[in-house]
Amino acid sequence: MKRMMCSVLIVEDEKIERDSLYEILNERFKGMLRLYTAKNGREALEYYQRVLPDVVLTDIDMPIMNGLEAIEAMKQFHHHTIYLILTSYDYFSYARDAIRLGVEDFILKPAKPEELISAVSHAISTIKVAKNKEMSETALLKKYTEIQPVLEQECLYTILSNHSEIEIQNHLRYLNISANTALCILLEAHDGMEKNMRALKQDLCDIGYSCLYDVIDHKHVFFLLHNRKLLAQDIEVIEYVLAQYHVKELPLGIGSIQTQLANFKRSYSQAIRRMHLYGEDEPLRIAVFDEKEKQIQVDLSIYENRMLEAFRKKDEKKMDHIIHEFAQELLVCSAEHITHSVNQLIKDLTVQLQQLVQVSIDIDSLPAFELKEEEKYQSFEVSLHFVLQSLFRPLRNEQYHETNTLAKKAMNYINQNFRKPISLNDLAKELNVSPFYVSKLIKSAFGKNFTDVVGEVRIEESKRLLKEQQRVKKVAFDVGFQSQSYFAKMFRKMVGMTPKEYQDLFMK
Secondary structure: OOOOOEEEEEEOOOHHHHHHHHHHHHHHOOOOEEEEEEOOHHHHHHHHHHHOOOEEEEEOOOOOOOHHHHHHHHHHHOOOOEEEEEEOHHHHHHHHHHHHOOOOEEEEOOOOHHHHHHHHHHHHHHHHHHHHHHHHHHHHHHHHHHHHHHHHHHHHHHHHOOOOHHHHHHHHHHOOOOOOEEEEEEEEOOOOOHHHHHHHHHHHHHOOOEEEEEEEOOEEEEEEEEOOOOOHHHHHHHHHHHHHOOHHHOOEEEOOEEOOHHHHHHHHHHHHHHHOOOOOOOOOOOOEOOOOOOOOOOOHHHHHHHHHHHHHOOOHHHHHHHHHHHHHHHOOOOHHHHHHHHHHHHHHHHHHHHHHHOOOOOHHHOOOOOOOHHHHHHHHHHHHHHHHHHHHHHHHHHHHHOOOHHHHHHHHHHHHHOOOOOOHHHHHHHHOOOHHHHHHHHHHHHOOOHHHHHHHHHHHHHHHHHHOOOOHHHHHHHOOOOOHHHHHHHHHHHHOOOHHHHHHOOOO
């Protein structure tokens, strides 16, 4: 550890006395102090401005500028310096002024080595304690500055995950935030916006709010927190700040103001819903939550149409994203209301899908959806993914069978050979066409590339084996994956949970 060096400025007009003081301190503190000397107050002041010494040891009676005048001038620099005065009995009349200037100690002239060393040692110890405290406080502040974004993210996720009020309150306390009111604002994320959005966060903080911010599910999420209810003028100021960032040029969602800690998440759910309903010509508007509101009415037709569109485009990622948004909006509702809404959506989707794919769907063969209140926050989204994908995936297989003959042959080859390593070249050779042609054929027929189609077939077969409670590692190799870790990664990507989590759903 690097040793802390202190500096001492000796101010004495008598050269013999000045040299004597220097020699005494240099001999006692050799290698521990940086020593400087000045022959009067003015010269001392010039030195002081350059080196900002930790200790000034000065005589009082000197030409041009005396010691007390020099100390008073040095004080203007607001540096943490300890001042020691060299004096004789004749100069105790200066004591009052010295005390006013914060002089630490008096040393009688001629200075005895032991008294001089004792006074300087005490001053150095005091300086080191102050410096260590300052360094610790600076390090602590730096550390807090580094971890504050992490604490803010944890607090935000605690709110969005519907943790208990006590847990939310604890996270707010870590951030020294007192919050009785919350408002969520969402903006769709695009590349290059991060700096601008952080500037928006700072502006929201500057007008008096604590602001939690992160990018979640391709959205910039702002949670404004305050320790009192918001007045009409407060809302106008927030709307004005948002308008300065041209937020209406982006998909925007503004939740309502929530005045109960347990309902903070509701503002986020409402903001998600608002992103799909916000009109370009509609003014920015922030709503105050009606405490008498009993149940949020989710417009199922919006999600039904979006899911059908994703199905038509064979966009698996988009489908997963829509299911996630649907789950987030419903989470603020009761388990009974969620169960009713999901079953109604399944019924409506079944009618639409039967017309779209021209195939009969036995709705009784689908997994029953029922949710208990105590399970809502732990398993709802996983269960929702499972039941909806159970509806959509068989219909995708039906779409595969309606493609042209060559595409069917390609699909048959994949179905028969997916358990072993197969490549696009293998398939092209089997169909007697070029790899480029078969690649375009698969993309056109199935909306995916060769690797994704093979991966989906493997994952579908793995799900069947997992339901039979076969070991995960064995399943991975049985369906053609070369490593268990890659299998787990692909399974989570396509199904939305790990193989083990999926298997546990079917434990008896």
